[in-house]
Amino acid sequence: MKFAIVSKGDPQSNEYVQKIRSYLEDFRFRYDEDQPEIVISVGGDGTFLYAFHKYKGRLEHTAFVGVHTGHLGFYADWVPEEIEKLVIAIAKSSFRIVEYPLLDVLVRYNQPAKRDSQYLALNESTVKSVEGTFVIDVEIKGELFERFRGDGLCVSTPSGSTAYNKALGGAIIHPSLEAIQIAEMASINNRVFRTIGSPLILPSHHTCVLKPVTQPDFLVTVDHLSFLEKDVKWIQFRVSEKKIRFARYKPFPFWSRVRASFIGD
Template identity: 35%
Template sequence: MDNRRNLFFYYPQEDELESQLKPLFELAKKNRFNLVEDPKEANIIISVGGDGNFLQVVRKTGFRQDCLYMGISRSNEAGLYCDFSLDNYDEMVNAIMSEELEVRRFPIIDVNINGEATFQCLNEASIRSTIIKTIVIDVFIDDNHFERFRGDGLIVATPTGSTGYNKSTHGAVIDPKIPCFQISEIASINNNRYRTLGSSFVLDKERKLKLEVLQDGNDYPIVGLDNEAYSIRNIKDLTITLSDKIVKTVKLKNNSYWDRVKRTFL
């Protein structure tokens, strides 16, 4: 068995989707690809079902550095991580066979909580209040105090995550070729008593961001890591840096990140 041609498919277990995927499975086998049931055996991991599913499979497989990820969207789903459509699987297999593909490398962030556990994020990390009360966070850049934030929360987005939650809070859309991360505010309070920058800002890959939560009764905030949410007791701080890891995805040569941004938003 040629391990370089091992495919693992990750998708919702739905009867209609299963029937749609059968021709793709047969076409892959016909072209000498091996379908494996364990993602650890795959060198190409394929997500079917839009960006949410793509984020989920990257997380569930541990942000693997020794394989490629591929996204396939369905007609009713958004897919900024998905270069391929389930409606055109012939085109997808032909592109693979004729090598009309390139590898895209997406930066990710490391999120350390309370100096104990570290998580990776491909899209964004967020910290938000869970009660009808503002959360107060001291923001440090490279251990230097920058501001005291008071509001609903903060978002720390990767370049690819800049088009999601971050964009909805008026953050900038960033080219994923730039190794950086962006911090955006969620409903900050700005008046004569409280003052923040009031806009998103971008940090270089060498910077370290630390968010210290003031323990004033809002001690159970929600921490979002991509599309998963955690309520962690007594969160004291989050330390966020750009990771040494990347996520390698398969892309069509004629389909750039900005092509997909244009199709999605314009």
């Protein structure tokens, strides 16, 4: 089996990387950064997001494993003290595949000759104005839902519902549900302007389209990546047909992850 390792980059994580690589190569596994069957992330959730985007073109052929070395490792099943157990599990036992939904982001521009931009998010995508109040028409399933005014909007996956979405007051959604969630950032609500004022959860057969009202330039984030999108005609969000595959060698139910990450003992 071919494997690759993505490190947080600090000395401690790099030390664990060398240990994991050495152990797996002793079991005749082959290190291959181009076409790995298993990608091991060593670090925190930020490292895992980097690993996902590095190998997002191989999602059908690659499964991910996380080793948590930071303060919060929501995507990680393993801790450094369990590295030898992890290596033995990879070498000696078959893994169970667990799939999580992803978010498709499509940006279309006013210039017909300019090619659409397409992004894939594991956690979330946010949209904000470059300057001034963010004003945008929100369409759901092809119909106008509201004209939003505020700081911006966050569209998240179920697994990403525990990240920035949660900080915005959004619901935590189990990743077995193929859905996306729209959460507001500091909406303007008064006698003149109104928004729904509540997170919205859309099923996989619904799309959300944002259409500019006052200006066509936006700051768009996709997980840890940021883009300045100019002359935007609309931005579309939907549940992706692609999924991320986790290699599970031991049970770690989603709600146990939530409890361990946010409540603890």
